[in-house]
Amino acid sequence: MPQLSGVGMILRKLAVRNFRRLRDVEIDLASDISIFVGANNSGKTSVGHALQLFTGRGRFDIHDFSAELWSDIIAFGDAVEGVALPIMQIDIWFEIAATDVHRVIDLLPSLAWEGSLVGMRVSYAPVDPNATRDRYRKARERALEAVPVNEAGKRDYDPSPRSLQDFLRDRLKNEYELRHYVLDPARVGQPDYRPMELTGRDRSGRDILASLLQIDFLHAQRHLSDGPGGARAEELSRVLSRFYARNLEQKAEDLETLRALSVSEISLNDHLKRVFGDTLQSLSKLGYPGLTNPRLIIRSALDPAQIMSSRDGARVHYALGPEPEEGDETEPPTLPDRYNGLGFKNLIFMVVELLDLHQQWLAIDDNRPPVHLIFIEEPEAHLHAQLQQVFIRKVMSILKLRGDDRTHYASQVVVTTHSTHILYERGFHPIRYFRRSRAEAISTSDIVNLSLFYDSTDPAERSFLERYLKLTHCDLFFADAAVLVEGNVERILLPQMIAKAAPRLQSTYLTLLEIGGAFGHKFKALIEFLGLTTLIITDLDSVIGPVVADEGEPAEGGAAGNVFDPANGAAGPCAAAGAGDGGDGEAVANDYDVDDEDDEEPVGKPGKSCVAGHPGAATSNQTLRQWLPKCTTVAALWDADEEQKTQPREGDSDALVRVAYQFPVEVTWGEETETLAGRTLEEAFALENLVWCQDIARRPLQLRIPKNGEKDLTTLVTALHKRVNGSSFSKTDFSLALLAEDPDSWVVPAYIAKGLEWLQDQIAPSEPEADDEAPKPLADPVEEVAAIVVAVVGVEEVA
Known part of the structure; x- marks a missing residue:
């Protein structure tokens, strides 16, 4: 039997079924600290509540059953054939060493048991389902008999209990009970497996579990008071x-x-x-x-x-x-x-409470439970970022065991949090991600163990992701969807573009990750592991081909890792790239209106940036080449259909990913109209707002070309390409200057608008249009309140 390194018996995992959102989940716990993350109402706190209830602390409620089971309860009460009353369950697994066997002798499934896992199943099951249904029917008959029938032969209202669910609402404790079973780790999961019930022992199942596991809670609502306080305040x-x-x-x-x-x-x-x-x-x-x-x-x-x-x-x-x-x-x-201040009060309060809980456990002289599990809900309340990190970094040292206790006992902590600072302090290993079901009208979640992602991902890619998330933020784990953007300009402008192009997204929780075209594909494994809906907004990054370089080595004039196939196109003349692309383009002076007309256009070299419509142009964007739509030439990117740009979700837990990049649109200048596309966001914006950008009032955008009225469309587009790629062009200044403009005066580039509309349809679908009927008169408020009370609590209770 393997020995646990430097720690006693531990709680290894939990499996919860039919409890609230946790329809059927398994949660692996770390030997020290596990961090539960996820969007609101994803089931994080429900794990703690389940442990409380299944260990006999508190009373179950009819609404603790998963919502999908409510119809089964009603159907069983109506005697629908083949329907049974549901059962809530939790499987509690302990990992033990050879020295701990005497503690768990009651949980050994057989004399032939081997290994390090022992488990107990706790079920909340009906005492006698048929007797429960009979009592419901009698209560229903009495209620109906008490309501007189009107002249039309109908009752004025339907009295409670209207269904078995109604009946169990106040009688669940009498009709259900806790039962305890011994689990065999070698047979759990087999279709015909029936665990052995813990009956006829010297101790009850509840006593056995209490002798092994003590659970304490530090709840989020700590109600610390700054003033005199009220009944709920605590100094x-x-x-x-x-x-x-x-x-x-x-x-x-x-x-x-x-x-x-x-x-x-x-x-x-x-x-x-x-x-x-x-x-x-x-x-x-x-x-x-x-x-x-x-x-x-x-x-x-x-x-x-x-x-x-x-x-x-x-x-x-x-x-x-x-x-x-x-x-x-x-x-x-x-x-x-x-x-x-409240921040330090909260910090001191948590430390004192943790020490209190820890000391109370250590003070148990006889039969102290070997495992002490503490749930800490949202420790970040009132704490600034650095203090959150310090707390989560040091919390285990506060609960450190000494002497012989280190080999015979274990303190474990579960933290539920919405703090990105707590996450990046601990890394991927302790994270347990609670992911809500995306199916309509389904209220369930599944749980993803990020330690599996850590162990299965290429170390270099994993290290990149951890370092990136530490330097930026980790709200990826709390979002409804993610938007991966090319750079700082998109990050700054996207909120305004969302307000213009997809306003319903403003009511959702989006996380924006600035990843660039060269590194976007490195997020592929994490996005897919989390199963997150994701929009990638990136650039064409058109360059002249062909260029051949070893993987990871910079091609001439290009970024590291840009590898091009000789078949992608032939070299030809092109506007030189500026310093931003590693080219040797001529620098543009700081004056916004410097004239570029007389600049000689050098012969383009393979790997140098070029206008998107250059014949045979390739893309240097690794996201487009390696993730979606996996095309290497600009022509192929423009030919890609919607299906090729989308990574579909085949199962509920899969990621749904869509890429958005520049595509040709009609551009008009004077009497000329051509179909053109920008190479980058700035170029695309300039082309799709061409007349507006060339106005003298738009000089701060740096997109105005001098003497533009004397230039034809082709010359103007070439000058814009050179301007945007010039070394003096400041992308940040462009984005800030655009924010200062009236947002109603410019249009969102089509490729971004189309991508945002797609994302809006996925996570914020529009409400069905209301019927064009005359508005109904308002009901009497007293009658409305009475109707709500009757519907919620039943006539018997109202009376």
């Missing part, structure tokens, strides 16, 4: 008082200090400083108080009989200024705890 002093009463050395046990209390406030304060020393020292591991934050001290109100138990007996104070030097008896000025 930090009272939290510390409770901690003192439970865990620290009591005044009655410290005779020396007890004697001093009667004569001196100084002695009492020394006592409090001593007993809280370890606690306050634990805070220092999280960087508190830091450089400029006030120190925490505990001061007594000089009432020995009520030191910490009284509301005003002893209070937390914040000392201003540095700590006095040894021998200096000057008292520093202090402020009560309510004068500090």
